[in-house]
Each structure stands twice: as C-alpha cells, then as structure tokens.
Amino acid sequence: MDQTPIQKRRIVLTFPKETVNQPITYHLVKDYDLMINILRAKVSPEEEGKLVIELSGRARDIKKAITYLKDLGVSIQPLAQDIKWLEDRCTHCTACISICPSGALSVDRKEMFVSFDSEKCILCTLCIPACPFKAIEILL
Ligand code: SF4
Ligand code: SF4
Known part of the structure; x- marks a missing residue:
C-alpha cells in the first residue's frame, strides 16, 4: 500500500x-x-x-x-x-470572534488581542458585516 x-x-x-x-x-x-x-x-x-x-x-x-x-x-x-486583515484598522473589539466559524480570527483573552490566520480562513465572509471598522477585506 x-x-x-x-x-x-x-x-x-x-x-x-x-x-x-x-x-x-x-x-x-x-x-x-x-x-x-x-x-x-x-x-x-x-x-x-x-x-x-x-x-x-x-x-x-x-x-x-x-x-x-x-x-x-x-x-x-x-x-x-484573497483575504486581507487590515491590522491598523482593527481595534481588537472582538465583535468578529464568535462569528468566525473556522477560528481564523481569534483573541488572546488575557491581552485582549485579536489576530488573524489566513490559513484557517474559509472565506465565508461572515466577518465582513460584523466588523464595525471594515478591518477585513475579501477580494473575491
Ligand atoms: S471570512 Fe469567515 S472564516 Fe474567514 S475570517 Fe471571516 S468569518 Fe472567519
Ligand atoms: S470586528 Fe473588526 S475591529 Fe473588531 S476585532 Fe474583529 S477585525 Fe478587529
């Protein structure tokens, strides 16, 4: 085999x-x-x-x-x-965290610091309307 x-x-x-x-x-x-x-x-x-x-x-x-x-x-x-997280626009408000189904957007709860892992993103676009600061852009 x-x-x-x-x-x-x-x-x-x-x-x-x-x-x-x-x-x-x-x-x-x-x-x-x-x-x-x-x-x-x-x-x-x-x-x-x-x-x-x-x-x-x-x-x-x-x-x-x-x-x-x-x-x-x-x-x-x-x-x-095809996806961009615009870190300078992100205020680490965490509004996107519970919405992201793949864990691509995650938060370090101790530091309250949000980060983005493009490898985990499935381009579902759910975070786009959820982000009040337009910190995520999908080019697709
Ligand atoms: S597009 Fe979907 S999977 Fe990718 S970061 Fe946004 S919510 Fe998460
Ligand atoms: S909703 Fe937008 S501003 Fe708030 S943590 Fe997520 S990416 Fe950053």
Missing part, C-alpha cells in the same frame, strides 16, 4: 468563461486521486468563475493536477491572497 503522506492545499481557482462548463472537479478526483472540498463558489456560464477549494492528496498528484489546471488556462493562487 502507498504510504505517501496526504497533504492539503487551499487555493483559489479562476476559470476563463470557456472552461466554466467543463467537468474539471470531476477530473481532479478521478484522474488525480484527489479529494476536493469546495469552500466557496462563484460560477456563472456567462462570465469567469471562481472556486475556493481545499485539495487533499499526495504531493505529486496535487502537482500534476495543478499543471492540468494551468494547461486549461485556469489561474491559481493561494487562498491567503
């Missing part, structure tokens, strides 16, 4: 409109033996589509799948590039 460790990667895919109707996620699962968790999708056949996904699989399969996507004209970027 193959003991290669399984890795996870969260990425944002931007599809040119001619690829929106192609069964790309099906190929990622079937041809590259990956598991796909769709975290967020904005796809319409008339315009380019965006998908935020978590890929799980062997490193070599993830690499091959990314080459496949790039060959199709899909652009790929790490999730962290």
